[in-house]
Amino acid sequence: MKFEGESQLEGSKDAVWDALNDPRVIEKCTPGCQSLSIVAPDSYELVTKIGIASISGTYKGSMRLGDRLGREQYAMFAEGAGPIGTMSVAGTVALRENGAATSVNYSFEVQVGGAMTGMAQRALLPIAKLLTKQFFKSVDKLLAGASLPAAEEGGT
Amino acid sequence: MKPKSFDYVRVDTLPALFAALGAHDNAKIVAGGQSLVPMMNFRVAQPEVLVDINGVEALRHVVREGAVLRIGALARYRDVIDSPLVRDSVPLLVAALGHVGYPAIRNRGTLGGSVVHNDPSAETGVALCCLGAELVVASAEGERVVPIAEFFVTTYLTDIAPHEVLAELRIPVPAPRTGYAFREVAKRVGDFAIVNVAALVAVDTRGATTAVSLALGGVAETPVAVDVGAALLGRPLDAARAAEAARLVDAAIDPQDDNVAGGEYKRHLAGVLVKQALLAAHEDALAKGA
Amino acid sequence: MLHAAMLRSPHAHARIKSIDVARARAMPGVHAVLTGEDAKQYWGPLPPTIDIGMKVPTVYGLATEKVYYMGEPVVAVAADSRYLAEDALELIDVEYEPLPAVTDTEAALAPGAPLLYPDWGDNVQCEWGMAVGPVDEVFAQAAHVFDYRIPQHRYSGVSLEGRAALAQFDAYSRKLTLHCSTQSPNLVRTLVAQTFNFPEHDVQVIAPDIGGGYGNKLQADAEVIPCLLSLATGRPVKWTESRQENLLSGMQCRDYVWYLRVAVSRDGILQGLDAKVYGNVGCDGTCHAAGAGKFLVACGYVPGPYKWQAFKVSTKVAVSNKAPSGAYRGYGKDIANFPLEVAMNRMADALGISPVEFRRRNFIGRDEFPYQQISGPIYDSGDYALCLSKLLDLVDYDGVKRRQARQNDGTGSRYLGIGLASMLEPSGGAVPNCIFNSYEVATVRLMPEGGILVLTGHQDIGQGTETTLCQVVADELGCTPDDVRIIYGDTNAVPYGMGPWSSRGATFNVSCVAEAARTLKRNLIEVAAHLWQCEATGVDIAGGAIAEAGGERTLTLKALGNQLHLWPGAFGIVPKHVTNPFEATHYWTSPIASWAPDELGRIRLYSTHPSGSSAIVVEVDAETGKIEVKDIAIVDDCGVIINPMIVEGQLHGGYVQGIGGALLEEFHYDERGQLWNTDLTSYLHPLATDVPAIKCDHVISPSPYTALGTKGMGEGSAIMPVAVMVNAVEDALRPFGVRVSELPLTPERVIALLRTSPRWREMYGAPA
Structure with a gap:
């Protein structure tokens, strides 16, 4: 399963680049993130509490950033496990100047696993897309200066 | 489990x-x-x-108010299918709901529940999209009315907050000589649809299409309506017109592979069912006008 | 009573690096949490259920160093409720090191494939082959040689009642009692005793009437886990598997690919068959369950009901990262039938002969029995041509063909087709070095008050054992069926029997019970004759009473029972030559099976050979790909019929299961070994709405090898339908020249097949 998307972030390419590569921003903006611990540079472990419509539960996962091309593109690999099963997401994030703002283009490959009900299988890709959109929206808000409510459950 | x-x-x-x-x-x-x-x-x-709302009588009605059918969110599939009012005014809904699961499910399940759950191929959602329904969402602060296309956000996600409840479905009653059709392919009777299509077609005295509404399930993250007016309006709906409408739908959708079926097959099925549904709805409209 | 839940592997193939159960153990309401290592203080590896030249892995009820399939149990929990036990599972942390997985059969056999058991050097659990007759010569001289690659996917019985077990270890008496849903309580008792190194006579297994088995419940695999937890806690532990567990780790079946090479003469006479089958038993087909044996059976029966001049067959049975493979209605006879019957229709097509005529030219004739097939088995009796003729009448074959000619002219989009196949249902298997062994034992007993009690090692799993045995005993003994009671399913009460599989009910069990009843009757007649001082030949039992022919003396069985036991009692009444007036126990074994290879190296494992033919009429929608079953007709020859209603019930049920396999059911594992069908919205059973009323007819060719001339008939109807459906769909879509290559035949697969036809693309496939 693949998905792609684009988000417009208010901020210079440099500011956006720094934000996306900053674990403190990742922790604040990952939907439902309860904690992020740094295992090694660019390698994090996260605990998130998902609450999207009916689907809820605590998911543990990890994230790695790397393969940077200048300050234009980086690769991201994330995987999580929880009641719905397991999911891994791998792909690239590319930044492009768009006037005073920055266009962020992402392209990810999703793999799912674990014994999940057919109902959950249907929702996984849409949920991955939604969480990704929410993440970039939160980063955008953060760059704009708004503070985010603490320990927000992902999904609303 | x-x-x-x-x-x-x-x-x-x-x-x-x-x-x-x-x-x-x-x-x-x-x-x-x-x-x-x-x-x-x-x-x-x-x-x-x-929070069990099965006892909230205020959400259970099926009434007609002028040109609008108002169905309370707690109305069971069975109640709606059996209702003479619904059979008379919005037979498309009855045709669609007959494909939902089995009698046991239809005895208990509610239309409101189906709409809020928002499965990509739910018959309720597809029919309501075709009908251009509006949803009344209530909370302690009051009510807001949401058009169905805006209500569906993505798979299993709708525009409803944790403190809100879906109160009512408001369905515009189609004009008297509007023909309807509902087509579905599922692996077994009662299964989730692979692809389904709901169509409404209105014709003038010469049999030319004056209005058309089309919605599909199973081809996107949620049920979707597709505008095929450009292919059909002002002309009789024959096989060539139906094929043209199917081409418009094909360009508008991008079905994905999933555990139900592959995207290529869903695309093929959408084309087949759109043609079948439009032609059948047109036949139905002509018969009503005769 | 405690409840069990198991933490199961999310990976198809992985090393277990660490398991942390501390938080689970500390949870209130949890009484035991055991890993595979913890369990070793209670049990040893799972013992083999079959070993005929096979590689037997060392595997345990809970995974130890590695996991071999997604869903394999890794940690077992016993808690106050199933809810709490599942909560505890979430508190267990397992660290896995995923390994490359292999699921496809031929990929598992290819060099360089990831190995499940590295010390094997490959993924081959067993291989075998045989050749008879001038194979090379026959193929060199044949007018026609056909080559086919015919695969079948993986599916299984998936009974309404899953596996369930209640284990009670009594620490004081040191006895273990196991209630479980199984087809073979005696076999489970032996296997459990072996697994735990527990004295076998201190294990009691009780299995009441169960909610379906179909061959899936013939091992002690998951059942050992509640036993483990009961031993560890000293309390009764109950496990009822969820449907998800049943689909993930219940015994799976089918899953193979055949390469068939057939030599045929100019006038359509079969000459030679050269066949290879590559089978897939998932992580194991010896200890978890006895799945490996079915490919050996398939080799022996792929010649089917036809005559051949030369024959060569071989099999390689592969292990892969999927759930273990056991038995399922057919156990190899289905594997043999499918490619043969599909090939018969395709060859007939190529030769320009009707599939009916092609079969008729090649059937073994009714006067040729007993017939030794080229592969070794001796077929007892049958009339294959008559089954086929009756079938053509039953389904109105000619009428369907006429309708087809009118309907399939291309003006509509629904195409009519009819498929047919013949089958052989070898029944009453007797396999050496295997739990599917060669005998059955039963006791028939006269009770003090005159009732008749039957103690049988057989089991009622929904096939009507209680009814048919009562009929048989009543018939043989001369009482009424109401006088008879059947005791089964308790290892403390019944003799050592194997249970129902391989359609043994109407072969081994009925023969065994009939012989025991006959012996008891003879003894009771001797007693009465002695009592009345008359000739035994003049005495008979009928209607529940023993009477002197033409005389006036008569005794009800109740009166006789009273006299013999207590009033006055046996002393002085029983003639010296009657060693047991109360009961008779009979040990029955197949008179025709043979484990000693003959001069051509062939052995014979099956006792009787029921047969039949069937047809399916379908309508295929060329636009949507949906297949509608319009008519089903079955003609079955199971020898003497004991209960017609039960026979028809078995035919209906088995056939619908076969249709499920053809159209709906599938265990789909992706390349990472992830199973996608873990609930009943994704593993689809056939429903009553998927089939029309089924027409049945019968031919009766009694077997000379069983006590009553009965043959078995639990499997035949499940053996045929997949081939018949493939034949029907290929017939319906003849205008497009499709050849089915993948199952099940979902609407999507049908459209994918049709896409390969230029004619279809022209008529229906124009892109919108």
Whole structure:
């Protein structure tokens, strides 16, 4: 399963680049993130509490950033496990100047696993897309200066 | 599998419902439970509190007010299918709901529950998209009315907040000589549809199409309406017109591979069912006008 | 009573690096949490259920160093409720090191494939082959040689009642009692005793009437886990598997690919068959369950009901990262039938002969029995041509063909087709070095008050054992069926029997019970004759009473029972030559099976050979790909019929299961070994709405090898339908020249097949 998307972030390419590569921003903006611990540079472990419509539960996962091309593109690999099963997401994030703002283009490959009900299988890709959109929206808000409510459950 | 531990509260009025929702962070409304309970058993859904609204009479009506059919969110599929009012004014809905599961599911499941659950190929959602329905969402603060296309956000996600309840479906009654058709392909009787199509066609005295509405399920993250007016309006709906409409639909959709079927097959099926549904709806309109 | 839940592997193939159960153990309501290492203080590896030249892995009820399939149990929990036990599972942390997985059969056999058991050097659990007759010569001289690659996917019985077990270890008496849903309580008792190194006579297994088995419940695999937890806690532990567990780790079946090479003469006479089958038993087909044996059976029966001049067959049975493979209605006879019957229709097509005529030219004739097939088995009796003729009448074959000619002219989009196949249902298997062994034992007993009690090692799993045995005993003994009671399913009460599989009910069990009843009757007649001082030949039992022919003396069985036991009692009444007036126990074994290879190296494992033919009429929608079953007709020859209603019930049920396999059911594992069908919205059973009323007819060719001339008939109807459906769909879509290559035949697969036809693309496939 693949998905792609684009988000417009208010901020210079440099500011956006720094934000996306900053674990403190990742922790604040990952939907439902309860904690992020740094295992090694660019390698994090996260605990998130998902609450999207009916689907809820605590998911543990990890994230790695790397393969940077200048300050234009980086690769991201994330995987999580929880009641719905397991999911891994791998792909690239590319930044492009768009006037005073920055266009962020992402392209990810999703793999799912674990014994999940057919109902959950249907929702996984849409949920991955939604969480990704929410993440970039939160980063955008953060760059704009708004503070985010603490320990927000992902999904609303 | 067994669900995680949860508390249970039963409410009989809307104020009591809003109070219960307000009092708990992770509360979920349960009505028929036909979608929610299996998700809880698989631990995919883990509400801390279930608020049972089966006793809220205020949500159970099926009435017609002028050109609008108002169906309370708690109306069971069975009630709607059996209602002479619905059969008379919106037969498309009856045709669609007959494909929902089996009699046991139709006895318990509610239209409101189906709409809020928002499965990509849910017959309720596809029919309501075609009908251009509006949804009334209520909370302690009052009501808001949402057009159905805006209500569907993505798979299993709709524009409803944890403190809100879907109160009513408002369906514009199609004009008297509007023909309808509903087509579906599923692996077995009662299964989730692979692809389904709902169509409404109105014609003038010469048989030319004056209005058309088309919606599909199973080809996107949610049920979707597709505008095929450009191919059909002002002309009789023959096989060539239907094929042209199918081409418009094909350009508008991008079905994905999933555990139900591959995207290529869904695309093929959409083309087949769109043609069948449009032609059948047109036939129906002509018969009504005769 | 405690409840069990198991933490199961999310990976198809992985090393277990660490398991942390501390938080689970500390949870209130949890009484035991055991890993595979913890369990070793209670049990040893799972003992083999079959070993005929096979590689037997060392595997345990809970995974130890590695996991071999997604869903394999890794940690077992016993808690106050199933809810709490599942909560505890979430508190267990397992660290896995995923390994490359292999699921496809031929990929598992290819060099360089990831190995499940590295010390094997490959993924071959067993291989075998045989050749008879001038194979090379026959193929060199044949007018026609046909080559086919015919695969079948993986599916299984998936009974309404899953596996369930309640284990009670009594620490004081040191006895273990196991209630479980199984087809073979005696076999489970032996296997459990072996697994735990527990004295076998201190294990009691009780299995009441169960909610379906179909061959899936013939091992002690998951059942050992509640036993483990009961031993560890000293309390009764109950496990009822969820449907998800049943689909993930219940015994799976089918899953193979055949390469068939057939030599045929100019006038359509079969000459030679050269066949290879590559089978897939998932992580194991010896200890978890006895799945490996079915490919050996398939080799022996792929010649089917036809005559051949030369024959060569071989099999390689592969292990892969999927759930273990056991038995399922057919156990190899289905594997043999499918490619043969599909090939018969395709060859007939190529030769320009009707599939009916092609079969008729090649059937073994009714006067040729007993017939030794080229592969070794001796077929007892049958009339294959008559089954086929009756079938053509039953389904109105000619009428369907006429309708087809009118309907399939291309003006509509629904195409009519009819498929047919013949089958052989070898029944009453007797396999050496295997739990599917060669005998059955039963006791028939006269009770003090005159009732008749039957103690049988057989089991009622929904096939009507209680009814048919009562009929048989009543018939043989001369009482009424109401006088008879059957005791089964308790290892403390019944003789050592194997249970129902391989359609043994109407072969081994009925023969055994009939012989025991006959012996008891003879003894009771001797007693009465002695009592009345008359000739035994003049005495008979009928209607529940023993009477002197033409005389006036008569005794009800109740009166006789009273006299013999207590009033006055046996002393002085029983003639010296009657060693047991109360009961008779009979040990029955197949008179025709043979484990000693003959001069051509062939052995014979099956006792009787029921047969039949069937047809399916379908309508295929060329636009949507949906297949509608319009008519089903079955003609079955199971020898003497004991109960017609039960026979028809078995035919209906088995056939619908076969249709499920053809159209709906599938265990789909992706390349990472992830199973996608873990609930009943994704593993689809056939429903009553999927089939029309089924027409049945019968031919009766009694077997000379069983006590009553009965043959078995639990499997035949499940053996045929997949081939018949493939034949029907290929017939319906003849205008497009499709050849089915993948199952099940979902609407999507049908459209994918049709896409390969230029004619279809022209008529229906124009892109919108």
